[in-house]
Amino acid sequence: xxxxxxxxxxxxxxxxxxxxxxxxxxxxxxxxxxxxxxxxxxxxxxxxxxxxxxxxxxxxxxxxxxxxxxxxxxxxxxxxxxxxxxxxxxxxxxxxxxxxxxxxxxxxxxxxxxxxxxxxxxxxxxxxxxxxxxxxxxxxxxxxxxxxxxxxxxxxxxxxxxxxxxxxxxxxxxxxxxxxxxxxxxxxxxxxxxxxxxxxxxxxxxxxxxxxxxxxxxxxxxxxxxxxxxxxxxxxxxxxxxxxxxxxxxxxxxxxxxxxxxxxxxxxxxxxxxxxxxxxxxxxxxxxxxxxxxxxxxxxxxxxxxxxxxxxxxxxxxxxxxxxxxxxxxxxxxxxxxxxxxxxxx
Amino acid sequence: xxxxxxxxxxxxxxxxxxxxxxxxxxxxxxxxxxxxxxxxxxxxxxxxxxxxxxxxxxxxxxxxxxxxxxxxxxxxxxxxxxxxxxxxxxxxxxxxxxxxxxxxxxxxxxxxxxxxxxxxxxxxxxxxxxxxxxxxxxxxxxxxxxxxxxxxxxxxxxxxxxxxxxxxxxxxxxxxxxxxxxxxxxxxxxxxxxxxxxxxxxxxxxxxxxxxxxxxxxxxxxxxxxxxxxxxxxxxxxxxxxxxxxxxxxxxxxxxxxxxxxxxxxxxxxxxxxxxxxxxxxxxxxxxxxxxxxx
Numbered sequence: 001x002x003x004x005x006x007x008x009x010x011x012x013x014x015x016x017x018x019x020x021x022x023x024x025x026x027x028x029x030x031x032x033x034x035x036x037x038x039x040x041x042x043x044x045x046x047x048x049x050x051x052x053x054x055x056x057x058x059x060x061x062x063x064x065x066x067x068x069x070x071x072x073x074x075x076x077x078x079x080x081x082x083x084x085x086x087x088x089x090x091x092x093x094x095x096x097x098x099x100x101x102x103x104x105x106x107x108x109x110x111x112x113x114x115x116x117x118x119x120x121x122x123x124x125x126x127x128x129x130x131x132x133x134x135x136x137x138x139x140x141x142x143x144x145x146x147x148x149x150x151x152x153x154x155x156x157x158x159x160x161x162x163x164x165x166x167x168x169x170x171x172x173x174x175x176x177x178x179x180x181x182x183x184x185x186x187x188x189x190x191x192x193x194x195x196x197x198x199x200x201x202x203x204x205x206x207x208x209x210x211x212x213x214x215x216x217x218x219x220x221x222x223x224x225x226x227x228x229x230x231x232x233x234x235x236x237x238x239x240x241x242x243x244x245x246x247x248x249x250x251x252x253x254x255x256x257x258x259x260x261x262x263x264x265x266x267x268x269x270x271x272x273x274x275x276x277x278x279x280x281x282x283x284x285x286x287x288x289x290x291x292x293x294x295x296x297x298x299x300x301x302x303x304x305x306x307x308x309x310x311x312x313x314x315x316x317x318x319x320x321x322x323x324x325x326x327x328x329x330x331x332x333x334x335x336x337x338x339x340x341x342x343x344x345x346x
Numbered sequence: 347x348x349x350x351x352x353x354x355x356x357x358x359x360x361x362x363x364x365x366x367x368x369x370x371x372x373x374x375x376x377x378x379x380x381x382x383x384x385x386x387x388x389x390x391x392x393x394x395x396x397x398x399x400x401x402x403x404x405x406x407x408x409x410x411x412x413x414x415x416x417x418x419x420x421x422x423x424x425x426x427x428x429x430x431x432x433x434x435x436x437x438x439x440x441x442x443x444x445x446x447x448x449x450x451x452x453x454x455x456x457x458x459x460x461x462x463x464x465x466x467x468x469x470x471x472x473x474x475x476x477x478x479x480x481x482x483x484x485x486x487x488x489x490x491x492x493x494x495x496x497x498x499x500x501x502x503x504x505x506x507x508x509x510x511x512x513x514x515x516x517x518x519x520x521x522x523x524x525x526x527x528x529x530x531x532x533x534x535x536x537x538x539x540x541x542x543x544x545x546x547x548x549x550x551x552x553x554x555x556x557x558x559x560x561x562x563x564x565x566x567x568x569x570x571x572x573x574x575x576x577x578x579x580x581x582x583x584x585x586x587x588x589x590x591x592x593x594x595x596x597x598x599x600x601x602x603x604x605x606x607x608x609x610x611x612x613x614x615x616x617x618x619x620x621x622x623x624x625x626x627x628x629x630x631x632x633x634x635x636x637x638x639x640x641x
Contacts, residue, residue, distance in 0.1 A: 081439055136626045142438060143381050147576065148625050151618035154573070158615035260569065264446060271443055300462075303454035310447030315432055318440045 020330040029329050034189055041181045050181075059249045061289035062184040063242050066191045068269040068281035070238035073195055075267070076275035076324075077204075078231035079211030080138070081146040084153030085239055085266050090258035091129050091156065092122035092240025093247040094166055097175045100248065104176045115178040119187075119244040126240025127233050129156075134232040138225055141214075153263060160255040171254030172247075179249045187245060191238050196278055196326075198234065207231055211276075268310050274320030279327040284320070348483040353606040354599060359490040359559065361598020362497035366552035367575030368582070368590035369504060370545025376521040376585035377541045379438060383445040384425055386572015387452035388546045392418045392553025393563040394456065400468045407471060407558075411496070414550040422546025423539050431535065449572075457565040464564040467557040474558065493555045500548055501591060508587065513540055521585065570614065574601070577621040583631025592632060 021029070044050045050058065071085045096118035103114025137148045160166045198204055206227045209217040218224045247253050269288055273280025288306075295302040313320060367389055374382045392414040399410030429448050433441045474488040508514040516537045519527040528534050556571065557563050578597040582589025597617055604613045624631065 079439075081442065137622065140625055140629060143379070143442065144580075144625055144629055146442065147381065147580065148622055150573070151577070151621045154618045155615045155622075158612060158618075162611050162615075264450065267443070267446070300454050300458045303450060304458060307447045307450035307454065311429055311444050311451060314436075314440050314444040314447065315429070318433075318436060 021332055026329045029332065030193075033329075037189075038181075038185050041185060045181060055181075056249075057289060057293045058181075059179065059184060059245075061285055062188045063246050063249070064266070064269055064285040064289060065188050065282050066238055066242040066245070067266045068273065068285050069191050069195050069278055070235040070242070071266050072270045072273075072275065072278060072281045073199070073207075073238075074231050074235040075270055076277070076281075077199060077211060078207050078228060079214075080228055080231065081142065082149045082232070082235075083146050083260070083263050083267070084149035084151075084156075085235075086258040086260070086262035087149075087153030087156040088126040088130060088236040088239035089243035089246065089262070090153075090160060090253075090255065092126045092243025093253045093258070094122075094160060094172070094243075095125040095240070096122035096244030097172045097247040097253055098165065100176055100178075101172070101174070111176065112178055115176070115248060118248070119241055122244035122247075123237040123240040126243065127237035130233040130236025131229060134229045138228045138232065150260065150263070153258075153260065157255050157258060160258075166255070169255060171252060171257075173252040175247050175251050175253065177248050177251060179245060183245070187241060191241070192278060192282065195234070195238070199278075203227070203230065265306065268306050271313060272309060272320055274322040274324060276324035277320070277322045277326055279325070280320055280322035283322065287321075348481060349606065350603075352484050353602050355484070355486055355490065356606070357599035357602035358595065359493045359598075360602055361595035362494055363552050363555055363559070363594075364571070364575045364578045364598050365591045365594025366497050366500065366548045366555070367571060368578040368594045369501070369587065370549045371576050372579040372582070372584055372587060372590040373517070373541050373545045375579065377517060377538055378430070378434075378441075380430065380441050380445060381576065382545075383442070383572070384448040384452060385545065385549055386568035386570075386575070387449050387456075388418050388422055388425075388568075389549040389553040389556070389572060390456065390563070390565060390568030391421060391452060392550030393557040393567065394460065394553075394565075395550070396554035396557055397465065397467060397563060407474075411551060411554050414554045415547045416550075418550025418553070419543045419547040422542040422549075426539055426542040431538075449568075453565050453568070460565060462565060464562045464567075467561045467563065470558060489558055493559060496551060496555060500551055504544065504548070505587065507544070513537065517541055574614075574617050577617055580621060580631055581624050583634030586631065586633050589631055589633040 041050070045055075067085060067089060071082065074080055074082045074085075096115075099118035099121045100111075100114045103117065104111040107114065133149075133152050137145060137152070140148055161169050166172065199207065206217070206222045207230070209220075209222050210224050210227050214224050217227075243258075265288075269284040270281055271284075272288065273282070273284030291305065292302055295305065367385065370385050370388075371382060374380060374385070395417045396410045396414040399405045399413045400407065403410075403413075405413065425448055429444050430441055433444060470489065474492055476488040478486045478488075478491075480486065508517060516527065516532045517540065519530065519532055520534050520537045524534050527537075553563075553568075556567070574597055575594065578593035579590050580593070581596060582591065582593030597620070600620065601613050601617055604610075604616050609616075628634070
């Protein structure tokens with residue numbers, strides 16, 4: 001019988017980095033990588049490689065990266081199985097749409113402000129819901145929490161199907177689109193950086209402590225409920241932002257799009273990449289994004305493949321593609337000859 | 347008043363179907379602490395096998411029911427052996443994710459073969475279409491009586507197996523403490539397989555009954571009833587067999603009442619709201635006892 005209540009599919013904690021790069025070099029290299037990716041995107045768009053079709057795949061991948069990174073924070077790092085991530089996303093998508101649509105017709109000159117407000121509103125609304133549902137349900141453990149989050153996402157879907165303002169099952173359409181590569185890049189990179197910084201902080205160590213052993217963590221003074229609510233709230237905010245991005249990218253949102261199926265799709269990405277690895281989530285989103293593009297005309301085969309991946313991964317490689325390994329700029333010190341006199345120990 | 351009684355009768359029929367599915371959930375959870383997400387889809391497979399039995403093979407209702415029960419029994423054991431048994435030493439999250447994967451695998455493999463469109467169940471024999479009028483507004487259909495009769499028969503059979511047979515005793519022992527049971531010479535793996543066999547057989551029967559009752563089946567029909575049956579199991583107290591019955595009837599009753607009084611589109615939300623409430627107020631369920639956390 002298994003003993004672990006939580007999610008430790010990861011056996012060993014990450015080793016400390018040998019020869020870490022000094023901080024200025026880390027910042028410099030990070031900025032350089034980001035600039036190169038951003039520039040490469042615009043270069044490919046300007047030479048026409050990224051046409052509208054490829055761009056929509058890229059948009060999906062970016063949204064999935066944000067969703068997977070935020071879900072990984074909850075499932076992979078905090079060890080709380082959530083099956084309701086689509087619920088947060090739905091709230092973000094609807095809030096963003098309901099802000100941008102009237103705003104763009106009321107203030108056509110500064111409509112981009114409406115989109116920014118919509119994204120912020122969507123993220124905040126999802127975060128507030130995260131706190132509101134987190135406070136009562138996070139006392140639950142393991143399976144019970146999973147099933148409670150699933151139930152809540154179902155309730156959110158039913159509410160969206162029945163409200164007047166969300167236009168019922170038909171959903172909202174004609175959502176103004178502002179999403180271009182700048183927005184995609186900014187939000188995706190921003191999510192990854194913020195979540196990885198959170199995990200590197202003292203809060204982050206509390207988060208991982210709760211995953212490793214909740215009872216031991218609370219015994220050494222970690223407020224486990226607070227940590228779990230923090231993870232749920234931050235995860236919810238980013239899922240909400242991903243929802244806003246989705247609403248503005250694809251013009252139409254319907255309650256049915258945010259079903260249990262979507263929550264599972266995000267979970268597949270996280271598990272494929274590796275629970276507890278942000279790099280893995282990014283990789284998983286890219287791999288599955290490409291796979292589903294190739295299988296677009298065969299939706300049933302796509303879902304059969306997804307489920308097979310999930311089962312086979314758990315049977316033969318439960319740690320996912322990357323386990324809990326991360327790409328880390330600091331660890332590049334092992335291969336790069338950059339040194340300062342003051343070896344930082346951070 | 348008459349409408350209320352009619353709704354309660356409808357709720358009883360629906361509730362007994364939920365109870366049949368919930369029994370499988372609760373027994374499997376009781377024995378290996380796994381929410382078997384694939385359970386709702388075994389129920390779906392049962393509905394389709396019953397359909398194939400009645401149409402392609404031209405069997406009568408009871409022969410098709412038996413065919414569905416046997417197929418689902420084998421399927422349940424197969425899934426346990428292939429997907430869950432190798433993970434016995436893994437964390438519960440790994441097994442839970444596998445169960446979700448199996449669920450989707452069953453749904454979409456079935457969809458690949460039969461297509462996504464709903465199918466109508468074959469016309470019922472006369473005795474099921476017969477109705478009994480108690481008053482002008484209270485009507486019991488033959489199908490409802492049949493559903494109730496089949497469910498109650500299967501539940502009594504289950505209770506007899508668990509209480510009075512050697513394997514039932516083994517099941518109870520393994521659910522209390524698998525290691526201690528093994529030390530007593532009980533074959534834990536066989537017992538777990540047997541539990542899956544019984545649970546899946548009940549789900550298969552429920553599948554055929556739903557096909558008869560609602561007259562429409564499709565490859566994704568198992569998701570919602572599966573989740574609601576799980577809610578029923580949690581409501582009654584997961585791992586407790588009478589609790590699954592109680593929960594099934596309660597959920598069936600509530601759902602029918604909510605739908606009957608004009609809030610049909612909200613009925614799923616009400617069921618899940620009950621789930622959240624029970625999880626917050628009494629996670630061990632109506633019939634459950636509180637267990638202290640051990641380090």
